[in-house]
Amino acid sequence: MTDSTDTRIRRAMANSTKGETGRMTLPPWVRDLDLDAVDDVLGWRDPKAPDRGVLLLPGDEGDDGVVAIALRAGERAARATAMCALCRTTHAPGRVELLVARRAGAAGRNGDTVGTYVCGDLRCAQHVRVEKATAALRPTPGTSVEERREGLRERARRFVDAVLS
Numbered sequence: 001m002t003d004s005t006d007t008r009i010r011r012a013m014a015n016s017t018k019g020e021t022g023r024m025t026l027p028p029w030v031r032d033l034d035l036d037a038v039d040d041v042l043g044w045r046d047p048k049a050p051d052r053g054v055l056l057l058p059g060d061e062g063d064d065g066v067v068a069i070a071l072r073a074g075e076r077a078a079r080a081t082a083m084c085a086l087c088r089t090t091h092a093p094g095r096v097e098l099l100v101a102r103r104a105g106a107a108g109r110n111g112d113t114v115g116t117y118v119c120g121d122l123r124c125a126q127h128v129r130v131e132k133a134t135a136a137l138r139p140t141p142g143t144s145v146e147e148r149r150e151g152l153r154e155r156a157r158r159f160v161d162a163v164l165s
């Protein structure tokens with residue numbers, strides 16, 4: 001029998017304690033994911049603990065397909081129009097938030113974190129697919145959906161590397 005998606009995601013959490021991982025609630029669409037087919041940067045807020053979120057992306061060799069990072073909402077959301085550092089979508093005020101990841105290992109135990117301003121809903125993969133900009137949501141002008149997806153994957157990978165370094 002193969003492990004369930006639920007089990008594999010909990011195991012893929014790279015910067016959480018076992019206790020934290022056990023307390024996570026996964027949204028239904030996440031439990032239905034085919035982790036071997038993930039080719040986007042996916043993210044969600046915990047339905048029962050909305051100040052917490054998860055970023056999930058295709059893993060490197062030896063990562064069991066995916067790697068996942070636990071995030072915590074830091075301060076309040078940006079009050080002005082702001083751009084997500086991962087997908088470079090510009091959002092209306094209040095939609096981009098500072099999310100913070102505890103670094104893995106000893107650094108994290110000493111309280112080290114890495115923060116980034118990102119789409120508060122963590123749905124970067126959807127936002128880069130928006131074809132037509134609106135006042136509330138504007139992908140990087142002059143780029144194709146494919147270029148934006150590629151950029152998102154690269155920047156998310158760098159963020160994960162910073163958390164794991």
Ligand SMILES: [Zn+2]
Nearest residue numbers: 084087119124
């Ligand atoms: Zn984003």
